[in-house]
Amino acid sequence: MKxxxxxxxxxxxxxxxxxxxxxxxxxxxxxxxxxxEGLEKALESSFDLLLVDVNMPKMDGYTMVGELRKxxxxxxxxxxMISTESKKMDREKAYQVGANYYLVKPVAPDxxxxxxxxxxxxxx
Amino acid sequence: xxxxxxxxxxxxxxxxxxxxxGLLQLESNPDNMPVINGVFRAMHTLKGSSGLFxxxxxxxxxxxxxxxxxxxxxxxxxxxxxxxxxxxxxESMDLISQxxxxxxxxxxxxxxxxxxxxxxxxxxxxxxxxxxxxEEVVGKGVGKGDHEGKxxxxxxxxxxxxxxxxxxxxxxxxxxxxxxxxxxxxxxSAFFFGEDPFYLVRQIPEIILFHMEAREPWPAVDGxxxxxxxxxxxxxxxxxxxxxxxxxxYVGEQVQFTAVTVADLRPPSPAPSGGALSGSSSVSRTDxxxxxxxxxxxxxxxxxxxxAGCWRGRLVSMGKFLTNCFQRMGFTEAIAPLEKVIKESESxxxxxxxxxxxxxxxxxxPKKETQKTSLPSLAPPVSQAEAAAPQAEPSATKILxxxxxxxxxMLDLVGELxxxxxxxxxxxxxxxxxxHARRLGQEILEYYGVINQLTEELQAxxxxxxxxxxxxIFQRFPRLVRDISRKLGKNIQLVMEGExxxxxxxxxxxxxxxxxxxxxxxxDHGIEDPSARRAAGKPEEGQIRLSAFQEGDRVIxxxxxxxxxxxxxxxxxxxxxxxLIDEERVENITDQEAIQLIFAPGFSTxxxxxxxxxxxxxxxxxxxxLKRVGGRVFVNSVKGEWTLVRLxxxxxxxxxxxxxxxxxxxxxxxxxxxxxETVRVExxxxxxxxxxxxxxxxxxxxxxxxxxxxxxxxxxxxxxxxEAVLVVRPTGEEIGLIVDDFQKGMDIVLKxxxxxxxxxxxxxxxxxxxxxxxxxxxxxxxxx
Numbered sequence: 001m002k003x004x005x006x007x008x009x010x011x012x013x014x015x016x017x018x019x020x021x022x023x024x025x026x027x028x029x030x031x032x033x034x035x036x037e038g039l040e041k042a043l044e045s046s047f048d049l050l051l052v053d054v055n056m057p058k059m060d061g062y063t064m065v066g067e068l069r070k071x072x073x074x075x076x077x078x079x080x081m082i083s084t085e086s087k088k089m090d091r092e093k094a095y096q097v098g099a100n101y102y103l104v105k106p107v108a109p110d111x112x113x114x115x116x117x118x119x120x121x122x123x124x
Numbered sequence: 125x126x127x128x129x130x131x132x133x134x135x136x137x138x139x140x141x142x143x144x145x146g147l148l149q150l151e152s153n154p155d156n157m158p159v160i161n162g163v164f165r166a167m168h169t170l171k172g173s174s175g176l177f178x179x180x181x182x183x184x185x186x187x188x189x190x191x192x193x194x195x196x197x198x199x200x201x202x203x204x205x206x207x208x209x210x211x212x213x214x215e216s217m218d219l220i221s222q223x224x225x226x227x228x229x230x231x232x233x234x235x236x237x238x239x240x241x242x243x244x245x246x247x248x249x250x251x252x253x254x255x256x257x258x259e260e261v262v263g264k265g266v267g268k269g270d271h272e273g274k275x276x277x278x279x280x281x282x283x284x285x286x287x288x289x290x291x292x293x294x295x296x297x298x299x300x301x302x303x304x305x306x307x308x309x310x311x312x313s314a315f316f317f318g319e320d321p322f323y324l325v326r327q328i329p330e331i332i333l334f335h336m337e338a339r340e341p342w343p344a345v346d347g348x349x350x351x352x353x354x355x356x357x358x359x360x361x362x363x364x365x366x367x368x369x370x371x372x373x374y375v376g377e378q379v380q381f382t383a384v385t386v387a388d389l390r391p392p393s394p395a396p397s398g399g400a401l402s403g404s405s406s407v408s409r410t411d412x413x414x415x416x417x418x419x420x421x422x423x424x425x426x427x428x429x430x431x432a433g434c435w436r437g438r439l440v441s442m443g444k445f446l447t448n449c450f451q452r453m454g455f456t457e458a459i460a461p462l463e464k465v466i467k468e469s470e471s472x473x474x475x476x477x478x479x480x481x482x483x484x485x486x487x488x489x490p491k492k493e494t495q496k497t498s499l500p501s502l503a504p505p506v507s508q509a510e511a512a513a514p515q516a517e518p519s520a521t522k523i524l525x526x527x528x529x530x531x532x533x534m535l536d537l538v539g540e541l542x543x544x545x546x547x548x549x550x551x552x553x554x555x556x557x558x559x560h561a562r563r564l565g566q567e568i569l570e571y572y573g574v575i576n577q578l579t580e581e582l583q584a585x586x587x588x589x590x591x592x593x594x595x596x597i598f599q600r601f602p603r604l605v606r607d608i609s610r611k612l613g614k615n616i617q618l619v620m621e622g623e624x625x626x627x628x629x630x631x632x633x634x635x636x637x638x639x640x641x642x643x644x645x646x647x648d649h650g651i652e653d654p655s656a657r658r659a660a661g662k663p664e665e666g667q668i669r670l671s672a673f674q675e676g677d678r679v680i681x682x683x684x685x686x687x688x689x690x691x692x693x694x695x696x697x698x699x700x701x702x703x704l705i706d707e708e709r710v711e712n713i714t715d716q717e718a719i720q721l722i723f724a725p726g727f728s729t730x731x732x733x734x735x736x737x738x739x740x741x742x743x744x745x746x747x748x749x750l751k752r753v754g755g756r757v758f759v760n761s762v763k764g765e766w767t768l769v770r771l772x773x774x775x776x777x778x779x780x781x782x783x784x785x786x787x788x789x790x791x792x793x794x795x796x797x798x799x800x801e802t803v804r805v806e807x808x809x810x811x812x813x814x815x816x817x818x819x820x821x822x823x824x825x826x827x828x829x830x831x832x833x834x835x836x837x838x839x840x841x842x843x844x845x846x847e848a849v850l851v852v853r854p855t856g857e858e859i860g861l862i863v864d865d866f867q868k869g870m871d872i873v874l875k876x877x878x879x880x881x882x883x884x885x886x887x888x889x890x891x892x893x894x895x896x897x898x899x900x901x902x903x904x905x906x907x908x
Contacts (some may be wrong), residue, residue: 095438
């Protein structure tokens with residue numbers, strides 16, 4: 001089972017993502033509702049993948065990812081950032097702070113599934 | 125219901141509330157930037173989560189989107205905030221709210237939703253001063269469609285919008301032959317011209333790619349005209365062009381031919397600016413498409429400048445990410461070489477080795493791309509301050525959203541527990557008396573003590589859970605006052621205070637209707653219209669003040685308006701007319717008392733039944749509603765100046781402590797809160813004073829009442845030497861109740877009397893005791 005952390009302030013979105021990943025199978029899903037919680041959880045246990053929203057209260061996704069890339073224990077975790085913004089500037093910013101991929105909401109279920117499976121190297 | 129849908133509805137309602145609240149705030153204070161931003165964000169979030177349910181909730185997304193754009197213009201100062209804008213936005217909130225109700229019941233939007241949504245969104249956009257989008261004003265009978273009406277694609281552009289699979293198959297079939305791409309849009313009235321588009325299309329030779337779509341969104345079935353052609357055909361054929369043009373000779377102007385080659389059939393490579401895959405739910409992607417997109421993005425990432433702090437993270441995480449991708453795709457032979465170049469890059473502190481490795485893997489990217497990244501130490505540092513977000517604030521109180529029925533269940537269980545524990549003393553007593561097991565009896569009592577303690581704490585904390593702030597009722601009033609005052613042409617300000625005051629959930633629920641009625645009274649009959657106020661020398665703006673606060677164990681709600689007040693003379697006259705008071709009373713009744721007459725059943729002074737307050741919900745209903753839960757209502761007023769309605773309610777409702785008393789062989793309960801003490805009075809100390817029995821207790825005269833008589837029970841036959849007297853203070857004066865005997869105090873779950881016993885005066889309810897007997901709890905205020 002691959003451990004995934006979903007970080008998004010909207011429960012609806014977390015539930016949406018959870019449903020998709022659970023249907024795909026092979027994922028152990030954890031959730032956080034803001035950047036601070038996400039940061040704490042990611043540093044506490046070792047995840048195989050982080051799906052991080054950009055706009056969140058307390059600490060946004062950019063800051064959270066930036067912090068994680070500074071810590072040796074989370075330096076290498078595949079991180080996919082998800083945002084409502086499709087502008088080049090936002091995409092670049094995500095990569096600058098260390099995301100490995102960028103998706104724009106609403107993410108199609110099959111794209112979400114495929115990207116997640118690729119990112120964790122799920123056994124086909 | 126799908127939990128996702130349920131969750132969406134919950135969140136959407138919260139967002140709507142937030143938006144409405146913010147809009148009302150902005151009306152009085154339009155320059156409040158934080159509030160504008162808050163409202164914008166709420167709309168944005170609503171649009172986002174609605175978008176998860178496309179295409180079903182498309183209308184909702186559209187309206188939210190239009191609202192968001194409107195608010196965006198406001199916050200960019202492109203559009204000034206106005207009352208009209210608020211009206212429009214509030215209207216759209218109402219529409220969405222209705223839709224949410226529909227979704228909650230039917231799990232989908234009503235049939236008219238798309239038409240309504242498009243229309244509304246156009247209205248909202250019109251306020252922006254821009255013409256509505258072409259897509260909003262789609263032709264006749266807009267109804268349910270699976271995509272917006274598309275303009276006819278020009279040239280070969282439409283080819284690239286075909287799915288990769290179709291293109292690949294077409295390429296395979298076509299090979300290196302000459303091909304023609306054609307786009308055929310039959311005249312809508314083709315039927316009446318005797319044309320048969322389908323027949324024509326079926327005649328096209330050597331079709332290697334075929335696609336058919338609707339030009340405009342399909343109307344709903346009742347709006348559909350089956351004789352109008354709404355189709356567009358897009359075909360690639362290897363047949364000779366001459367043959368094709370000959371085939372379509374009669375409809376030449378409706379067809380576009382373009383010569384194409386197999387190269388045009390190649391699926392478009394991930395565009396440089398749109399590398400991120402967006403969620404287009406109509407096109408499904410394959411693993412390899414996504415993989416390709418990912419690879420291309422990695423190259424893009426490597427081209428971005430990077431400072432000393434971030435390069436290592438970028439490199440190592442990319443290595444892990446790509447290794448996993450290769451693993452998943454089965455390209456296991458690429459994994460070891462990848463690791464090698466990652467290590468190499470790490471040692472030279474340069475992304476070049478990885479870039480060189482990846483570039484050939486990505487199709488469609490010319491190999492000559494040379495975006496060499498400079499040594500990290502020399503790159504301009506990316507200011508970390510840019511990416512820094514505001515510091516995390518200390519976490520505020522965590523809030524949990526709970527399904528109300530779960531809380532109710534939990535509270536019921538606690539209530540039952542409280543009652544059940546009461547059986548233990550009985551049990552202990554039985555152990556001792558029936559089974560002569562004194563030790564056992566003692567131990568049971570000991571454990572009862574422990575359980576009692578725990579239960580009391582549990583009860584206390586669970587009662588806290590039931591406590592709700594009155595703001596849950598108050599929050600509807602700004603909107604109500606605004607709408608109604610505008611409707612009536614009156615200028616009214618609403619002031620609310622003490623909204624955080626808490627009371628039991630049941631109490632709050634009971635308060636709701638009476639308060640609405642009272643506020644409407646103030647709006648309708650209380651506050652005068654501007655000209656009347658001016659004539660009276662009052663400020664044109666009237667004020668309604670809602671206050672909530674705690675007084676001891678009671679919650680007080682006051683509704684005060686500075687309107688025309690209550691005229692005692694009018695009340696008296698009306699009451700006399702209705703036969704509620706006689707002439708003598710009319711003479712000696714005080715103004716204060718007269719005002720209270722409005723609570724008398726059968727009284728109502730609404731001169732005209734306005735649609736606002738004249739629904740038969742009179743003041744007497746307010747009165748009885750409050751009394752039912754142990755509350756009271758008072759009115760005070762100065763004619764021409766102000767009116768004050770005061771609601772008094774108990775703070776908690778569920779569990780009552782009662783004192784058990786014995787009367788004529790049965791047990792009754794008296795609320796412990798009114799019990800002062802228990803005494804035993806010698807017969808000889810009971811005197812008769814003015815027809816009433818009384819005794820002297822600590823130097824004061826205590827009137828006595830025989831409860832048996834009061835309840836209509838048989839008189840006590842046994843002459844007693846001393847009487848058991850329960851001293852109570854139901855209304856402020858002390859009274860002694862003569863009972864047969866007292867028992868202990870006990871916690872009970874007070875349940876209202878039902879069925880034929882409902883509304884029986886003198887009893888506030890019944891309860892089930894630990895031993896299964898039913899206890900009637902006395903309402904002494906009513907009895908005495």
